[in-house]
Amino acid sequence: MTSDPPRLRADARRNVEGIRTAALDVFRAGGLNSPLDEVARAAGVSKGTIYHRFGGRQGLIDSVVEELVAERIRGIVTSVDAVDDPVDRFESYLRQIWLLQYDEPAANDVLLRAMPGSEQLIALCEHASAAAARFLDDAQATGTIRDDLTPDDVHLLIWERGIIARACDQQHRDAYRRSFEHTLRGLRSDA
Amino acid sequence: MTSDPPRLRADARRNVEGIRTAALDVFRAGGLNSPLDEVARAAGVSKGTIYHRFGGRQGLIDSVVEELVAERIRGIVTSVDAVDDPVDRFESYLRQIWLLQYDEPAANDVLLRAMPGSEQLIALCEHASAAAARFLDDAQATGTIRDDLTPDDVHLLIWERGIIARACDQQHRDAYRRSFEHTLRGLRSDA
DNA sequence: ATCGTTCTTGACCATGACGTCAAGTAACGC
DNA sequence: GCGTTACTTGACGTCATGGTCAAGAACGAT
Structure with a gap:
């Protein structure tokens, strides 16, 4: 072998x-x-x-990407899974993914890229997407999260944050957090 | 002359x-x-x-930037100025700036850049910033917009949208709008 | 029409990346 | 030890950009 x-x-x-x-x-x-x-x-x-x-680059990436980010992403999913309140769970999922994107450019690239590569990566992404959809659904069931929000919206929010994180050398982590909290609040249902 | x-x-x-x-x-x-x-x-x-x-590039930019974007930006400020409701005014200012950033890469570059250049441009930017601060203030006075929001936050929100708009070839205008509406909602006070 | 001056040209250098390959080097089997 | 073959090297080719400059072209004053 x-x-x-x-x-x-x-x-x-x-x-x-x-x-x-x-x-x-x-x-x-x-x-x-x-x-x-x-x-x-x-x-x-x-x-x-x-x-x-x-x-070439792609081969090299394929060969390390798993070790590079899989654990981080899986870690987030399982740790968030343990959160009790559905709304907290959903929101902390987003927060953690967003921070990951800021902190680890490589993970961000993976999340952003059209996923060229490896089987395992595709599986990983589906794992994460499925989890996100589940979190969203549960959170919406409580009525606190807008129910016109779709998994695609969540995807988009992650994509956008990724683009911003890429320019992060120009922005402090605190500002980054502060601003995504605004977005997060906007996902809640209207009074 | x-x-x-x-x-x-x-x-x-x-x-x-x-x-x-x-x-x-x-x-x-x-x-x-x-x-x-x-x-x-x-x-x-x-x-x-x-x-x-x-x-060089900078000189060329200096020589056309005024004609390129000044009117657009000033137009937004004055047209928004005419809106009655303070909250509408604030929100529609952001919407219009954000759409401008999507629609006109050059304007976006100006809004994004550390403003290297011309006198007139600096004046223009201050004009816009001042207007934004005014809109924000008025909107906050009604109690509908979070009062922990600062002019710097607004600046940041515009900067971030600019970064996203730059990657716009990968995103449809509708998705772009949909997602900034989320952020916009997040700027309102909690119930 | 001529000529000095102003302008323009396009070939040229530089940078920083990707990617290739002939030739040299080092491991392994015997 | 030695030959064979696998491996590595680094110089080279390419592309896309920014930027420069000597030499030739165009203007316009006379």
Whole structure:
């Protein structure tokens, strides 16, 4: 199972590992569009090696994205799942996703991107979407959250926050939070 | 007054005009970051001429920005000024600015940018900011708009919308409107 | 019509990214 | 140890942008 393809030579294996590690660091810090040269430098390897081993950016992303963000997103879903009040649950889901988008450019890229890649990622996104729809539904049932709100709206709100978060070097976290609280309030039913 | 600097040669005058016109078109369609080569092509002139005549992008912008957006922004302020109800006035100001940002990339760039330039532009922005502050204040006086809202918040809301509008090729106008209505609702006082 | 001056041109350099490949290097099997 | 083959390298090609400048073209004063 480790040696499906004939098995790599020792230096190759070493490099693959080094590159993955470097990619985790670099992508974590700068998002999935960080220059590959930077990853190469961080791995102490030449750009060519990355292309040779991973086929290019997409291959590299596929190979690390799971480890990069899956846990974070799944963590949010399960931790939010434990919240009792349906409205709190819905709102804290959004808050946490929004903050994740601000704090982790890579996760944001994943949430934003048209999801080019891996099976697991698609599953992950569906997991999150399904959870979001569930949270929304429960919250609407209490009458506190507007019932003209659709899962697509939620999607859109996340997308928009992602776009804003990408420009975050120009905005402080507090301002970011303050402003999404406005939006959040707007999702509640009218008096 | 027309001939403060010694007066240009005929071809130069012709080109300056052509470039300004082309810049209006190009910037209108693609925002203030459109490649200067595109402006040059549209003006039937070489890139060098633009640099020679306007000193670069900033100079060119300075020379057309007034004509490009001032009227739109002033128009919004005065038209909104005529609205009776203070809350309507405030909200329709935001709606109109936000739509302007969607519809006119160049205006959006002006609203977004740290305002590098011209005197008149600074005056224009202060005019708009002052109006916004006034609208906010009046609206808050009615008790319908949250009174913890500051002019800075309004600024921020406009900035954020601008960032989103920049990515608008990926979003329909209706979705854009729908989502800013959520935010708008969130600016009202709690029951 | 001529000539000095003003203007314009487009080829040129720079930057920063992606992506490729011939040639050199190092691991592995024997 | 040594040859074979897998691996790596880094120089190179490309594209899209911003920006410059010497040399040639156009103007207009005389």
